[in-house]
Amino acid sequence: MKQGEAGKLKQVAKGGAVFTFGTMSAYLLKLVIGVLVIRYVAVSEYGLISFGYVLANIMVVVGSLGLRNSLPRLIAQKRQERASQASIGEVSGTGLLLMALGSGILSFVFYGLADAISSWLNKPGLETVLRAFAFLIVPLALLQGLTATFQGRQQARPKALFEDITVHVARFVLVVMTMVIGLRFQGVLAAYVASVWIGFLMFVVFALTREKKSGIFRINMNIAKGMLAFSIPLLGVGLVNRLTDWVGTLLLGMYQSAEQVALYMAPSRLQILLLVPMMALGFIYTPIATRLHVSSNHSELKRLYESGTKWVVVFTLPLAMYFVIDAEYIVTLLFGREYAASAVVLQIIALGYAVHSIMGPNVATLVSCGRPKYVLYGSMAASGAAIALGYLLIPEYGATGAAVASTAALITSNMIASALLFRQTGVHALNARFGVMVMLLVACCAVLYFVGMMPAADNHFGHAGLFVGVYAFALVLPVAVGCLDSMDFEMLGSIEKRLTGQSGLSGLLRRYSIGAK
Template sequence: MSDLDQAIRDVVKGASVITFGLVLQLFIAFVAQVIAARYLSVGDFGGLTAGTALLDVGAIAGGLGLASGLTRYLPRVEADKKRTLVTVLVLISVASSTALGATIALNASFIASEIFGDPNVTVSIRIFGAAIPFATVLNLAVGGIRGQERSTYWVMVKNIVHPVARISLVVVAVLYGLGQIGIAGAYAVPYVISGFVGLALLYHTLPQSRSALDPNRTAEVIRYSLPFTISGISGFVYRSIDIFLILYFLTDAATGIYGVAYAATSFMGLFSTAFNFLSTPIASRLEKQGAVDGVMELFHTVVRWLLVMSVCALVPLGVFATDFIVIIYQSKYADGGIVLSILAVGFAAKNVLSVHNSILEAVGRSQILSVNSTIAAVTNILLNFALIPQMGITGAAIATVVSFMLRDGLAAIQVYLTLDKTPLTWGSVRPLVLGMPFLAVVWAFLAPAIPTTFLWLVGVTVMTGLVYVAAVLVAFGLTPTEVMLIRSAEEQYGLSLSRLDWLIRRLANK
């Protein structure tokens, strides 16, 4: 088997593990969020949303981009140098994130009243500020686990330990009537638990042997990593600064409604997260071997199926957006329907275009990623300031989608200019030819006729998804890479697909 075929198998195998973990995580986190949203007032849920956003940006700033450095360099450094490198980076990130978290927690009242103009979010800011060091350690551990290509450990930490701890604590907070403080604690404490578990598992993957600190290699990793602080913060800005600006311009209730809509789109992100988890380090390995064509072939297959899955997800989250929110979160959040539709379209496009960022990361273009994220962040801030006062939370959604398109569109152009190749070939994007009219038919004919109940929504989502996938396969067939994966699955798992050989051969000849 060629290195390319093995790499593709590794990505798909890893993606299947990650997808299982992400589905489990999202389901548990989704249930916890629904409980919190229903239990709290819309305003209190807005405070929770603002607090979690603050924790995210604090972990990015405190981590100094070192998680991305581990992802890229652990596959490249000698075995006896890995443990020492990880230890040094852990100490650096713990020191920086502790200083930042303490500053925020101790000044929570000032931040809530003077910056956001809403004293009601003081509790959330204090609790989540104190959790920043633990969230930073978690990010670093996950970056190292990703660099070690141990997808099972990723699933254990991110998709099992963290969400299970969260939902358990949320249920306790609701049962004992602990209010906003209890729910905020239930969201923050799991970072402590999963941070320690993640760090222990990362060290478990490392060789026991260690060599003396290599100052040159450590400095190289830090130089590579630091731009990711800028790109990470910029990424947070174009993803989530609207949370803070909505709180500033509007109310904590509006923040809660927007937070529900934004969180619902997290289902869209599971596809690209699953594939990109291992595709970046594996593409880095191929690129080091000079196999640029292999890198691109790897992403052709990824793009095709990211597009197919994104179209399927647009049915419940785009076409039936308002029904989805009312059924799941109650009617008090119904105003988030149009916001969810807009964000869902943006996340669908982001799913497909985000592969270009993974390619640039794999070939060491961290500075380019920083520039792209900064441009998108500045654009997002300007659009939010212009649109939120005029259009409310709908304007914030539009600003976010435009920022996605700008950042990932720039990355797409830069991949082509850097490598003279692109993963967006006709073969990889042609499922969109069927996807657009397919969604139009669902919106025009099915949406008006479907009762707004949970079972109907699930049934229509499953049915339309199966119809669309079948249509793509019938119209465009299977690629040689997909046939290789099917045959590999037969061999690896002892499957017998002899009765379907005629169909596989027919689809492969299209």
Template sequence: MSESNDDQSAVDAVSTVLSGGVLVSLGKVLALAAGFLTQVTMARLLTEAAYGEVVLALSVVNILGLIGKMGLDDGLMRQFPHYEDDPAKAHGVVRAGFGLGVLSGLSIGAAIFLAAPIIAGRIFDNPSLVPLIRLAAVIVPLATINQIAVSLARGARDARPRAYINQALQPGSRFVLTAVFLLLGLDAIGAIGGKVGSVLIGTVLVVWMAYRILPSYDVDPEPMYRPVLAFSIPLILVQGLGFLNTNVDIYMVGYFLESGDLGIYNIGLQLSNMVSAVLMTAGFLLPPMMTRLYDQGQTAETRRVYQLITKWMVVIILPVVIVLFFAPRLVIGTLFGEGYIPGATALRILLVAKVVGILMGLNTQGLIALGENKIVSYVIACQTAVNVALNVLLIPVIGIEGAAIGMAVSGIVGDVLGVAILHRKFSVHPFSRSVLAPLGTIGGVATLTAAALFVLEAPLYWTVPVVGLVYLPIVVLLVPEPEDRELLTRVEDQIGVDLSLVDRLLFRNQH
């Protein structure tokens, strides 16, 4: 393939990924808004202890619910595009996904419901968690079916179920239901009930939408239960370790400290997770696209797609990081109340790892898309071991900041290992001048400004407007590359929005 054809293919792929990413990111904006309103409502209407119990109950159900999914969400995301050129096998993948998901989700949900007294009493020594865990167990079969439907649509490179339902309607309905239940005086049980009701609404609608998106097959399905399970089941370990790694701090804080401390820490954790959420949503269609490109032997295009997506993720997410890092007390106090401001230092620690994560891109999802499930499990196991060890050592000594250090260090370890393996095995890495130059320049401006403000004994949050003034000029000067203008045209055509202003801003020197 000629160089021009390589570039054309890369632009085609990235335009598809970014078009889906734009749609999912717009949905994510609504999801974040609704999620913040939900968190603020719970923080204002519940005590810190009751809020911590809600977080703990949902975390328990979420991690056990991973078994119910059996890795099918990530497995189907790869298996469907892998077989989609064979209608009988593709149809079999769809049938196997829903059949296995329903059976497993119901079984695990029932087991959690029955085991709630043991979990609440023996593990957390808090019997008041029993009704919360039992109600939350209803989420498991619903969320399993929900995720399977979204993953099949994702495998077909369609982001609409994720954007319209999971990131717009479902979080919005959760906020409304939670607020109503709490105002009715249902306290923690009402907060859990709002979550259950929103998942029920979302599941019904997302299954209907996926049914309309997937092809209408006119062939009998080939039995695909075995290949779907063979690829998906190892992902239980990957997802389980991943969830444990990203939630071990919640369990450790809940174990070593009081419920109120957990509520304070969770606010900082949720704010830092905004960064990861934007990264995942903007690159929502990247993994199935990498699967298609690599299956077709297009290694150069796979690498270039990864680099271009990573670059624009850095551009999009960095302003959020700057605001949260330099004005954490202001953000937390304004949104959640002064009682949660002690979580500001933990938030800053967590954001350091998020910056590294932005630069490294979706390396774990990339490895799964390229079939390296076993390697991903090793990477996440290493992360989890580091996280658990640091949490055990640090939380009893320095409190929630110790949990943040464990999470940050383990995240950096995992991202470095993931990118190193991607580069070694597939010659795929996220680094390019157009990524490193703006990141280094903006980071330098922020650091020098913060140092000057510290010397002058001025508030550090003044760093935010200073960086805001130079951010756009730096992006315009250092970020655009030759592919980006054609890419902008493709995205404009696909989403149906006039982006001529963006074109003039970024590429004015080319006019």
């Protein structure tokens, strides 16, 4: 392998390992918090909380003006051009100011319209949720903005520490305190808002400390117009991409009861576990892919894309297949018998994210290659399909219809993004060995599904055995069919050294892999 490839790969692995630790910690806490809240409040109350939080997040995305997605690339470009620290600081500081102004205006609008929205949707109690969540719009937007500035500098630790760990540790502690004291619904709302403020304020202290050392935040409104011209298309991308996640909740909130919203949102919490590998790759991948594109090194970008996609599939697809196989056991164990009807929702969502992992970081690569409009076009088409399906299915099928609509949008968006990426750069991750690995894994899971239906397997040990069997097969299969090459093991070895200080596992797998020889 070329020295340049190894260096880029080690950067991906190092950043990905830090990001994975923070993200996995946060998502595990988020899942635990969700389970606690679901079991603590009534089903209808959880539906109102979920619906209100989605509406607040829409305000965050709009108020951020697309800068959450554009700042990392703008800063990475400045660094590639070897611009001065002051010039880079102007991009960071001006971007944060614009985000503060946009989100601040929308937070006032959101608070003022709470009663009208609740009355229009015929959701008693929703106005209380909306008023509470209006107070988290500004800090959440700026928290994400601070993360974006450090991401552009290829620093993963601040996001892991503040946006991931601090916010969710604070939320966990506050939710537990709410349960102990007995504050019920109002206490849960307060815990959600206060935790965001805690994480934001601690991030501000950290950023100001760094500011004294390097002057990384400056204001220059002369560059604001140019930044917005680049960012606004990404605002559309951000909204349309998030509609893939939000359309089900939004349409359920409009046409169905709060209980149906809860039946959809409870299993949807588990999808964060399916996203961690892709997000770990994408967080540090985007700035590096930008540099490779600027230097017109598409061959190295293609190899980086292929290697990253393989590991995403290895760690995502088995979990997705287990969710399909054992959905009813999972939702009743975590959320209670009241949520048994949501098992089919989990199965549909898992299938969608299985396809998402196979397609690789297509959207991140298109953005890195300066093609945000292509991402927007594909996402608009996919979200349009989701809205159409939602209108057709949700009024009659409720949560199940919402799951079908959002999953269809996710798959469509990925297919369009992958096609456009291949057309523009020739980058893709599919080859014969990769296809064989995926098909064999799906076949194995199909066999285990029928094994799991046997009466003898209907106990905790049987369900645990299914999980272990799926993952054991998934880890052995890529080695057995020779799907992995030397670059893939370079990535795994770098991550392993970063986490454990050793490389025994990657060395062992490399020894028995056909593709690495």
